[in-house]
Amino acid sequence: MAESAATPAEHEGHDEHHEQSFWSKYVFSTDHKMIAMQYMFTGMFMALIGGFFAYAFRMQLAFPGMEVPGFGLVSPTDYNSLVTNHGTIMIFWVAMPVLIAAFGNYLIPLMLGCDDMVFPRLNRLSYQIFLLSAVVLLASFFVEGGAFGGAWTAYPPLSSKAEYSLTPLGSSIWLVAVALEFVAFLLGGINFITTAMNSRAPGMKMYDVPMVVWMIVVASILFMASVGPLIAGAVMLFMDQNIGTAFFDPNRGGDPVLWQHLFWFFGHPEVYVVLLPAMGIVAEIITVFSRKKLFAYKTVLYTVFGTGVLSFTVWAHHQFIAGIDPRMANIFTVTTLLISIPIAEMCFVYVATLYGGSITLSTPMLWALAFLGEFLIGGVTGIFLGASGADIYFHDTYFVLAHFHYTFFPIAIIGTFAGVTYWFPKMFGRMMNETLGKIHFWGTIIPFNFIFIPLFVLGAAGQHRRIYSYEHFPELALPWMQSLRELATIALVIMLAFQVVFFINFYISLRRGKKAGKNPFKANTLEWITESPPPHGNFGAELPTVYRGPYEYSHPDRDEDYWPQNVPG
Numbered sequence: 397m398a399e400s401a402a403t404p405a406e407h408e409g410h411d412e413h414h415e416q417s418f419w420s421k422y423v424f425s426t427d428h429k430m431i432a433m434q435y436m437f438t439g440m441f442m443a444l445i446g447g448f449f450a451y452a453f454r455m456q457l458a459f460p461g462m463e464v465p466g467f468g469l470v471s472p473t474d475y476n477s478l479v480t481n482h483g484t485i486m487i488f489w490v491a492m493p494v495l496i497a498a499f500g501n502y503l504i505p506l507m508l509g510c511d512d513m514v515f516p517r518l519n520r521l522s523y524q525i526f527l528l529s530a531v532v533l534l535a536s537f538f539v540e541g542g543a544f545g546g547a548w549t550a551y552p553p554l555s556s557k558a559e560y561s562l563t564p565l566g567s568s569i570w571l572v573a574v575a576l577e578f579v580a581f582l583l584g585g586i587n588f589i590t591t592a593m594n595s596r597a598p599g600m601k602m603y604d605v606p607m608v609v610w611m612i613v614v615a616s617i618l619f620m621a622s623v624g625p626l627i628a629g630a631v632m633l634f635m636d637q638n639i640g641t642a643f644f645d646p647n648r649g650g651d652p653v654l655w656q657h658l659f660w661f662f663g664h665p666e667v668y669v670v671l672l673p674a675m676g677i678v679a680e681i682i683t684v685f686s687r688k689k690l691f692a693y694k695t696v697l698y699t700v701f702g703t704g705v706l707s708f709t710v711w712a713h714h715q716f717i718a719g720i721d722p723r724m725a726n727i728f729t730v731t732t733l734l735i736s737i738p739i740a741e742m743c744f745v746y747v748a749t750l751y752g753g754s755i756t757l758s759t760p761m762l763w764a765l766a767f768l769g770e771f772l773i774g775g776v777t778g779i780f781l782g783a784s785g786a787d788i789y790f791h792d793t794y795f796v797l798a799h800f801h802y803t804f805f806p807i808a809i810i811g812t813f814a815g816v817t818y819w820f821p822k823m824f825g826r827m828m829n830e831t832l833g834k835i836h837f838w839g840t841i842i843p844f845n846f847i848f849i850p851l852f853v854l855g856a857a858g859q860h861r862r863i864y865s866y867e868h869f870p871e872l873a874l875p876w877m878q879s880l881r882e883l884a885t886i887a888l889v890i891m892l893a894f895q896v897v898f899f900i901n902f903y904i905s906l907r908r909g910k911k912a913g914k915n916p917f918k919a920n921t922l923e924w925i926t927e928s929p930p931p932h933g934n935f936g937a938e939l940p941t942v943y944r945g946p947y948e949y950s951h952p953d954r955d956e957d958y959w960p961q962n963v964p965g
């Protein structure tokens with residue numbers, strides 16, 4: 397029996413009748429908005445750590461052997477664990493909690509016109525397990541031997557044998573932290589899917605659901621369907637690490653490539669687990685700031701479903717040179733090239749939505765447009781890597797690294813900034829400062845390209861990943877290459893410095909931003925019909941009824957250029 401949230405009436409005056417203690421307001425709150433904020437701020441905190449790690453190891457690459465300000469000398473072991481945990485943190489403790497858990501928690505009940513998630517207490521538990529997983533991961537930096545340094549893909553035997561990893565304790569703690577994080581998102585996914593399927597406002601049909609909600613629901617299904625084999629793999633790896641089993645030990649009949657299959661069977665759908673919510677955020681923003689309906693809503697929806705299915709058919713493109721059967725490589729080349737079609741189609745649909753629109757270049761819109769532009773570079777360069785023939789050359793080079801930063805940075809960072817700058821007025825009741833917003837935008841986007849374009853060049857020149865220093869590889873220690881490494885690092889430092897502008901804007905706007913009112917951007921989806929910030933229970937005494945789909949802008953039958961979903965007619 398679903399522990400269904402209280403009826404709207406029961407929320408009435410809920411906050412007022414007694415001052416809530418710190419514990420009930422923050423630690424044990426089951427309000428989806430509070431839980432969303434906690435996921436968001438935890439994700440932002442982890443992004444600072446992940447960004448600092450990138451700064452430290454990039455300083456080592458650009459200025460080998462130098463004392464890094466704020467870190468000290470980066471040793472080879474440090475380098476390995478900084479790179480490993482930069483990747484791990486950015487994907488599992490930044491992209492996932494912010495794009496799925498924070499925006500999912502905040503938006504789903506508000507956009508569906510209900511008062512909370514179907515399972516509020518399970519929601520609270522999912523955040524508590526997530527927080528525990530972050531603490532466990534960071535604790536691994538303080539154990540004997542230090543944090544895991546065997547790469548975020550944790551390939552055995554490097555990850556399973558203490559004599560190789562040199563961080564036996566760190567390796568196992570890393571594994572436990574990731575497994576806990578997976579449990580938190582399994583619990584979260586149950587809430588997102590059941591709430592979207594069971595708690596829509598009266599009158600809201602499946603095609604009336606805003607695209608970002610659908611994208612988060614499909615992302616949750618992909619996560620739940622792909623993570624099982626990896627959890628089984630993690631148990632096997634933990635046993636290899638600690639009780640001497642040999643699942644992945646080729647000397648004793650095990651198979652290290654088995655781990656690669658289990659990892660990437662999850663790892664590639666995981667790309668869409670974080671991509672889809674970001675694309676959903678972009679859909680909300682480009683319709684509002686071009687005053688146009690989303691072009692071909694149903695086509696996009698079916699394309700999302702199709703992409704979800706296809707995402708389970710491409711995983712071995714990560715293993716073209718791992719010794720898999722070349723005939724299999726051909727099949728995975730075809731499926732990989734196939735999956736670029738629906739993604740390209742969605743990008744075209746977004747461009748078609750913009751076409752002929754009356755576009756306002758607000759900060760959220762700039763981020764949404766930057767997402768499309770930068771992600772396109774990621775997508776196109778992925779085609780090179782999807783072709784097994786070309787990948788034999790590019791595999792494990794900086795070309796791959798630049799490629800997935802042109803997909804993941806637009807997803808995790810640009811997607812987050814787009815969503816935060818768009819929904820900040822709803823979340824906090826005040827407007828963000830547009831001037832500071834635009835300074836932060838350009839101070840992030842321009843340096844970003846100066847970090848990764850040089851890495852494409854270095855990768856094409858054969859520079860391999862995960863190497864502490866290139867002094868031992870004369871063909872990679874050429875002066876022009878070192879200059880590109882320095883350029884990439886300096887651009888990174890500049891980009892990180894500009895993030896200060898974002899935090900200043902966030903803090904000042906929180907306290908002194910212009911009052912936002914209910915609907916500052918004149919958007920038609922339901923989160924904008926209630927107060928900013930929304931009260932506990934979201935819509936006061938009466939939940940809304942829905943009469944039309946999302947994104948009704950510039951409708952010929954209406955004077956106003958937007959038609960809220962809850963206004964009849």
Ligand SMILES: [Cu+2]
Pocket residue numbers: 663664667710711713714
């Ligand atoms: Cu992949």
